[in-house]
Amino acid sequence: MYYIDPHIHMVSRVTDDYENLARMGCVAVSEPAFWAGFDRGSVDGFRDYFRQLTQFEQKRAGWSNIQHWTWLCINAKEAEDVQLSRDVIAMIPEFLDQPGVLGIGEIGLNKNTRNEAIVFLEHLDLAAKTDELILIHTPHLEDKYKGTRMILDMLCDDQRLDHHRVLVDHVEEHTIGRVLEAGFWAGMTLYPTSKCTPERACDMVEMYGPERLMVNSAGDWGPSRPIAVPDFIMAMRKRGHAESLIRKIVYENPLEFFGQSRNFVFTPPEINEAAEA
Amino acid sequence: MSTPNAAEVNAAEVLEQEFLLIRAKILEVAAKLDRLDRAGGAAGSVQLRQIQAGLDILQESEANRAERVQLAFSLDYEDGWREKYLGKET
Numbered sequence: 001m002y003y004i005d006p007h008i009h010m011v012s013r014v015t016d017d018y019e020n021l022a023r024m025g026c027v028a029v030s031e032p033a034f035w036a037g038f039d040r041g042s043v044d045g046f047r048d049y050f051r052q053l054t055q056f057e058q059k060r061a062g063w064s065n066i067q068h069w070t071w072l073c074i075n076a077k078e079a080e081d082v083q084l085s086r087d088v089i090a091m092i093p094e095f096l097d098q099p100g101v102l103g104i105g106e107i108g109l110n111k112n113t114r115n116e117a118i119v120f121l122e123h124l125d126l127a128a129k130t131d132e133l134i135l136i137h138t139p140h141l142e143d144k145y146k147g148t149r150m151i152l153d154m155l156c157d158d159q160r161l162d163h164h165r166v167l168v169d170h171v172e173e174h175t176i177g178r179v180l181e182a183g184f185w186a187g188m189t190l191y192p193t194s195k196c197t198p199e200r201a202c203d204m205v206e207m208y209g210p211e212r213l214m215v216n217s218a219g220d221w222g223p224s225r226p227i228a229v230p231d232f233i234m235a236m237r238k239r240g241h242a243e244s245l246i247r248k249i250v251y252e253n254p255l256e257f258f259g260q261s262r263n264f265v266f267t268p269p270e271i272n273e274a275a276e277a
Numbered sequence: 278m279s280t281p282n283a284a285e286v287n288a289a290e291v292l293e294q295e296f297l298l299i300r301a302k303i304l305e306v307a308a309k310l311d312r313l314d315r316a317g318g319a320a321g322s323v324q325l326r327q328i329q330a331g332l333d334i335l336q337e338s339e340a341n342r343a344e345r346v347q348l349a350f351s352l353d354y355e356d357g358w359r360e361k362y363l364g365k366e367t
Contacts, residue, residue: 112352114362121363145351150358174347200343206281245281
């Protein structure tokens, strides 16, 4: 089955991972800007990172016939430096018209601090003014519930935002309901130890249905599994769910959400196959 | 597309599929708590209280156990956070 990984940090992965993703049926990935494992020290450090995301990474994905889209921001982990965050936010528009840039993300909260909230709101303001899609990171472990509710408060306070143009990622059992009920898209992240397992993701599909729901690997430089989405596909099949249901979640839903971006271009694999025939 | 109905598979089938996995996970938790005891225990720790709260939820018959276990391991939401952080009323 063809699928799309809507949240994966391929900059942190090797080219062999692209090859493995392609072998498993992955035809496209979306890569939100992320924390490097250390705090970048300057706006120029971010500018180079955004050049890598918008220029080189598309080419590298293409070597495995995978299409690559990206999102730009300064991560919540680096938001304690509010002045640097503001300088980066002011620089982001340089890249917003680059091919493959889908919007602003992954913005959000990490430890739910005041400075994180301030920088999150300034990202939202940029997205509203430039009419960009938004991809949101929700915090980890004990911070997730509180942080997700704070994020939803801020999103719902901003009357300029269309909820159908916002994806709230890393939802789990205690946050998914509020996200979907408020009209946002939700992403379930399949991680080896934290976040969600393929089986629990299946449970949430069974409880909430497939509308506005996606699954991703969020593969990055830490413990993570880039081919986690095929694990979800297998878990759904083992439960006897229809191929059409699985395809909606791992392929059609990402296309529907991303398709709202003015920079969205996608060549379906079926067309490639037809051209070869 | 409507909500996929998990009930299409009956409870006996689910139990058959999940029994060994549930058993293995309970055993894993038991072994980890034993290991904690051998190391002197952690009576009074916040983490152990959270673990106990999680175990208590597993013994209840109400639904949404996973959601309630998640909440047992979560910080509380504060209603007045906007005023505290951003100086504005909710």
